[in-house]
Amino acid sequence: MAVVGAGPAGASAALALGGRGLRVGIIEKAVPPRYKTCGGGVLRRALALLPVDVRAAVERECFAAELVHHGPDLRFVCRRDRPIVSMVMRDRFDHLVTEAAVRAGAQLFAGTTVLDVMPGGDDVRLVTSAGEIRARFVVAADGANSVVARKTGRPEIRDVFPALECEVSFAAEKMAPFLENARFDFGLVPAGYGWVFPKRDHLSIGVGTTRRGAANLPQAYARYLAALGLGPPLREERHGYLIPCRPREGMFGARRVLFAGDAAGLADPVTAEGITAGILSGQLAAQAILDGDFAEAAVKRAYREALEERLLGELRIARRLAWVLYECPRLRAALLTRHGRGMSELMTRIVSGESTYRAAVRRPGNYFKLFRRAA
Template sequence: ATERFYDVIVAGAGPAGATLGYELARRGVSVLLLEKEKLPRYKPCAGGITVKAANCLGLDIAPVTRSVVRGVRVTYKGHRSFTKWYDKPLIFMVMRDEFDDLLVRRAQEAGVTVIDNEAVCRIEISSQTVKAATAGKTLESRIIVGADGARSAVARDAGLMRGVDLGMGMEAETSVAGEKLVQWDSLMGLDLGQIRGGYGWVFPKKDHLSIGVGGPLRQVRRLRSGYRAVLKSCDLETGSVSRLRSHYLPVRRKGMAIQSKRCLLLGDAAGLVDPLTGEGIHHAVRSAQLAAPVIHRCLQADSPDLREYEDAVDREIMPELTAARGLARLFTWFPGLCFGLVEGHDRLWRACCRLLRGEETYVSIKQRLYPFEGLFDLLTI
């Protein structure tokens, strides 16, 4: 039997789903937020919230911040390295179970109904409503939103995101001796050259390190060896590794539909992952903020036309992803050159820092590359 009717059902209680629920509830919309795992749940993720993403949230994340990063140690092929510092915070390090729970609780306080441990198995979209079936329930709404990650059940049943470009990351929580842990105080590590088109990372989490590696899907067989190489490069081989898990990193190309009839997609489900860094939280949150007013207007007009949301993503987010794709190609072909440029040019280093803080964009960096802008455009094809 069909249970209570909602205006909107959101599948996935990550940053995108929780933010959308909050934004819609503030507008008086009845929202059901479904999460397949028991909350709060561990999520394989580096757990770096850029200052840009944190500012976008409009929420104090200090209670869940494990470390504030102001410097980066960059290593190339395990033998060349440099460390640079910035005078302002760059990234707030969190554990995703704590961070996501903060956002879910904000949504609940705004009036969102949350049901955890309940995965969406399939959806059926009709002219008037959407039915979402779980293992034990059939739920109904006027609109359904897929914020359920790279392997979105909502996207699958709506026929969206087929053939999306995929990367893959592998990450673990690693306990190390105190004298090694203190070396990463306010410092994150990036390890280049181990995987073509990818990189390794070391993120400090106060009492341990999150260490991982990521790259294009074609490099998936090299992830484990690349992970071991990162541990060796950063002198962290003696650490105690737990929760080693992998996850997909989907990257949308402009023109791929992220809405259809009474359905739309957010965040990773929509492929809104930075193709250079693999970071997806900022675009997840921002996509939710773009979707909320569109959904609200559609509900008021009793119209299922959600194309305005896709248009907004194409205007605001896709130029950044397209420009990042060009830089990712440059990095894939010339990682040593990229390492040397950042090492030797403080102006470029500061531009990277401003990018993390939201004071610079990929598009603005691209525009400053004139007269090489045409070559840059070729890299994005």
């Protein structure tokens, strides 16, 4: 068994395959712990899936989520007595899950890049920077620019969310008002949003948009800092990357390869959050391989059914909601003006794992039923 990529999807797949006497290799081009461009906001619904104690990676816990809307100016704060978002730096978080997979028996090939992929009837040949590896199944968890997808002829993911993530510090008194809440701002970034995530000694501030090529993210970021009342930072590190927000077409078509996480395009189109789907899809891929007993058709069927049941239906509803949120600013403003408190509470319930998009659209009388048609 080979897992390509040691992010949340790959590490979770390898962990779920552990302890069963199988030979599992994790092939990772970086040497962990490695920086990953990410806000590092791990939602409660993601943490609930992980059978690993990752508290050592948590820098701050946010018990409140703050939604700020600009034009009209609105602000909603939702609180819980358990953390809604746990803030991590991804190098430490991903490394903890990978270490757990290694303890469960996986072998980590760090600093090893997959260069080519040749699926066959009985196994898959992976050409790597350290030689050839053969595996009965491959879990492709190699992220948004998946080499496995390219080499197996899968089409590019159509909807991506380009995002700019900045690790910034300011004088303590400037950062103080931002240290408690996970903050999300709408109405400043064209067809997207901005966020402020507090870390132990700095802030992760980012902007992202659903419009590839149309929004100038560095400009949007500068406007966002000004709107937050923050001048030039004392220290700043900028990283840009893409978040794939539409399931990859043809992802079930590659022989003996199961795509998971960003490689499969499973991030939530509303929040562009992909850690939950990464963990879940990695686990479902592993379970499908075990349930299907390595028989190709049975494994594929099990994975497709499990993904449909647990994720794809959710993502279809989320996509409709995202369309209103990002493509219909006047409707968004009207809905938030009338129902902002209720909608913020409902989103908080969804990201906390207390509810789902499907449950929300099925509730009689709920405004989320507007997005029901795709359920």
